[in-house]
Amino acid sequence: MPQSLVQIRGLKKSFGSLRVLDGIDLDVAKGEAVCVIGPSGSGKTTLLRCINLLEPYDQGSIKVDGTEIGYEEGGSTRKRRSERALAPIRADIGMVFQLFNLFPHLTALENVMLGLTKVRGISKAEAKDRAGHWLNRVGLSDKLQSLPSQLSGGQQQRVGIARAVAMGPKVLLLDEITSALDPELVGEVLSVVQGLARDGMTMIVVTHEMTFARDVGSRIIFMDEGRVVIDGPSRDVLANASQNERLKSFLARIEMKH
Amino acid sequence: MTYHFNFNFVWRYADKLYWGLVLSLEIALISILIGMVIGLSLALAYTGGNRWIRSAIAAYVEFIRNVPLLLLVYLVFYGIPSAGGFAYDALTSFIATLALYSGAYLVEVFRAGLDAIPKGLIDAGKAVGLTPWQRFIHVRMPTMFRIVLPSLSNVYVSLFKDTSLAYVIAVPELTYGANWIKTNTFRVIEVWIVVWPMYLATCYALIYALRLLERRFSLVRR
Amino acid sequence: MIAYVMGVLPFLWQGLLVTLTVSALVVASSLVTGILCGIGLVYGRWWIAWPIRIYSDILRGTPLIVLIFLIIYGLPLLGVDFGNYGSAVIALTAFKTAHVAEIARGAIQSIHFGQTDAGKAIGLTFRQRLQYVILPQAVRRFLPPWINAVADAVKGSALVSLAGIVDLTLAVQQVIGRTYDPLPMYLLGAAMYFIINYSLSLTSRRLEARFAYIRE
Numbered sequence: 001m002p003q004s005l006v007q008i009r010g011l012k013k014s015f016g017s018l019r020v021l022d023g024i025d026l027d028v029a030k031g032e033a034v035c036v037i038g039p040s041g042s043g044k045t046t047l048l049r050c051i052n053l054l055e056p057y058d059q060g061s062i063k064v065d066g067t068e069i070g071y072e073e074g075g076s077t078r079k080r081r082s083e084r085a086l087a088p089i090r091a092d093i094g095m096v097f098q099l100f101n102l103f104p105h106l107t108a109l110e111n112v113m114l115g116l117t118k119v120r121g122i123s124k125a126e127a128k129d130r131a132g133h134w135l136n137r138v139g140l141s142d143k144l145q146s147l148p149s150q151l152s153g154g155q156q157q158r159v160g161i162a163r164a165v166a167m168g169p170k171v172l173l174l175d176e177i178t179s180a181l182d183p184e185l186v187g188e189v190l191s192v193v194q195g196l197a198r199d200g201m202t203m204i205v206v207t208h209e210m211t212f213a214r215d216v217g218s219r220i221i222f223m224d225e226g227r228v229v230i231d232g233p234s235r236d237v238l239a240n241a242s243q244n245e246r247l248k249s250f251l252a253r254i255e256m257k258h
Numbered sequence: 259m260t261y262h263f264n265f266n267f268v269w270r271y272a273d274k275l276y277w278g279l280v281l282s283l284e285i286a287l288i289s290i291l292i293g294m295v296i297g298l299s300l301a302l303a304y305t306g307g308n309r310w311i312r313s314a315i316a317a318y319v320e321f322i323r324n325v326p327l328l329l330l331v332y333l334v335f336y337g338i339p340s341a342g343g344f345a346y347d348a349l350t351s352f353i354a355t356l357a358l359y360s361g362a363y364l365v366e367v368f369r370a371g372l373d374a375i376p377k378g379l380i381d382a383g384k385a386v387g388l389t390p391w392q393r394f395i396h397v398r399m400p401t402m403f404r405i406v407l408p409s410l411s412n413v414y415v416s417l418f419k420d421t422s423l424a425y426v427i428a429v430p431e432l433t434y435g436a437n438w439i440k441t442n443t444f445r446v447i448e449v450w451i452v453v454w455p456m457y458l459a460t461c462y463a464l465i466y467a468l469r470l471l472e473r474r475f476s477l478v479r480r
Numbered sequence: 481m482i483a484y485v486m487g488v489l490p491f492l493w494q495g496l497l498v499t500l501t502v503s504a505l506v507v508a509s510s511l512v513t514g515i516l517c518g519i520g521l522v523y524g525r526w527w528i529a530w531p532i533r534i535y536s537d538i539l540r541g542t543p544l545i546v547l548i549f550l551i552i553y554g555l556p557l558l559g560v561d562f563g564n565y566g567s568a569v570i571a572l573t574a575f576k577t578a579h580v581a582e583i584a585r586g587a588i589q590s591i592h593f594g595q596t597d598a599g600k601a602i603g604l605t606f607r608q609r610l611q612y613v614i615l616p617q618a619v620r621r622f623l624p625p626w627i628n629a630v631a632d633a634v635k636g637s638a639l640v641s642l643a644g645i646v647d648l649t650l651a652v653q654q655v656i657g658r659t660y661d662p663l664p665m666y667l668l669g670a671a672m673y674f675i676i677n678y679s680l681s682l683t684s685r686r687l688e689a690r691f692a693y694i695r696e
Binding site for chain 3: 087094097101118
């Protein structure tokens with residue numbers, strides 16, 4: 001078995017007395033698109049935020065491409081990496097947010113360029129080319145100079161995807177990226193993600209879109225109460241859903257909402 | 259050379275500081291009470307008034323807010339009596355100044371407070387058959403005062419600090435007491451080392467007490 | 481009457497220049513120290529944030545005139561003597577720093593935490609996030625209250641007259657000392673302060689209205 005790109009072992013995390021992650025083990029191979037589903041409060045988003053240390057974790061290990069994310073290796077004590085040391089690691093992990101989190105004072109083009117020039121140290125001209133390429137790829141070549149406030153939710157989220165992908169990340173984390181969108185705008189965002197999956201981008205996708213989980217994800221993780229309950233190929237998991245009580249009731253509730 | 263601190267003189271005249279502090283608190287209290295009458299009347303006049311009334315009120319507010327308090331203190335104590343050919347004592351003059359001063363800030367506070375009364379509440383008053391006057395007394399005023407209470411306490415605390423300016427016209431409040439001890443004993447720094455914490459402690463005691471009051475009257479109980 | 485006013489104008493003008501110089505010094509230096517303290521309040525570890533918090537609370541609980549006297553008489557005891565003028569400017573700056581720090585803190589905290597997340601996610605360091613993401617947005621929230629604080633600084637500078645510095649307020653007093661005609665001179669002085677501060681508060685309101693529009 002090839003070494004996995006993302007390797008999570010025994011991950012635990014509590015907020016106060018509330019344990020949100022209770023021993024997660026997860027391997028994601030290069031080029032794989034893994035969908036994480038589960039009821040709210042199951043720890044999906046926290047898991048995602050731990051992978052680039054937007055949340056520090058208490059116990060366990062997260063390795064991306066062989067590098068331990070949050071803590072310096074070697075020695076017997078765990079020492080949290082400094083912000084300065086984290087920055088280049090985070091640059092290699094792309095993240096797209098539920099609420100887009102575009103920089104409202106920057107145009108679409110500048111949103112994508114910021115990381116390229118300031119983190120990657122690419123020249124302005126080249127960064128502009130690359131940013132333009134990715135914005136074109138997500139279908140926004142006519143919105144380069146628009147401010148986020150001038151864009152629809154779906155367009156903003158596509159800028160968010162372009163901003164993350166342009167950095168050339170090893171893995172892309174998508175955090176319920178369609179749940180803040182009007183239903184008619186969901187499709188345009190999902191098709192962009194489908195395209196990326198087809199091109200072999202490694203992705204961890206937290207989602208409520210079951211169609212998406214079936215068609216794009218090669219694999220589904222079902223989480224509940226901070227644990228991975230089911231982990232398997234998408235079609236198998238959904239086909240055998242009736243065999244697991246918790247998954248069954250979760251899927252039933254999702255159906256109700258749509 | 260080292261300075262030899264000597265607090266004996268300060269302690270000897272401690273009663274001047276104590277009564278000064280009491281007077282400071284009294285001045286602030288009387289001023290804000292008069293200021294509230296001015297502020298509320300003008301806020302109501304502004305809401306119901308025509309263009310001329312509004313402009314006159316706005317002129318008063320802007321004048322007071324954009325001129326240093328110190329100059330206002332001089333203006334009221336020396337300027338106005340000299341032109342009018344009458345005189346009043348320094349304490350009256352200072353309280354008048356501070357009342358006019360706080361009044362200008364409170365107009366804004368009360369106007370915002372009146373605006374913030376939920377419209378449904380007044381409709382509800384109508385629905386149960388209250389007359390306009392009854393609605394004013396039993397619905398609008400109690401609601402508005404609860405809304406503006408935090409702003410009122412801020413104004414009171416800042417007025418208390420502003421009473422320190424009364425010493426320039428020889429009102430015997432705390433800063434005047436400090437200056438008196440200073441000029442009569444030459445223990446300059448000792449006086450300020452004692453008076454400073456008195457202001458600080460009183461400020462934070464006031465803030466704490468007023469927070470309790472706000473919580474007592476808050477529209478949202480926790 | 482006109483001749484009389486014309487006669488004293490050059491003297492008042494000198495005073496006004498002192499008022500403007502003191503205000504400018506205080507505003508400029510407190511802008512730097514205040515923003516640094518504001519950043520420290522929001523992002524500093526406890527050993528940075530707490531001292532700033534205590535400093536700010538103490539200063540804001542002290543009457544300005546008391547602070548001026550404390551520094552004028554206290555600094556020489558510590559072996560430094562900047563004279564009344566220097567000490568008064570230091571006192572006003574120390575005072576204004578606390579206010580600017582609170583304005584900066586409020587402005588920074590008004591930025592949604594998602595902005596910090598997004599900045600981290602593309603690999604920006606702390607300094608880069610401040611420089612390119614947080615501060616450019618916080619400026620809009622910072623400017624209107626800060627301009628009001630500038631007007632406060634101009635008003636507060638009148639207290640230096642109590643330390644014997646001939647600013648506009650003391651110039652007015654000295655003219656009155658010669659002419660014994662207080663009311664017109666006080667009104668003239670008040671008018672000069674009014675023009676400066678009212679234009680500042682108009683600017684602040686206009687900016688606020690403009691930024692309110694930008695914020696959707």
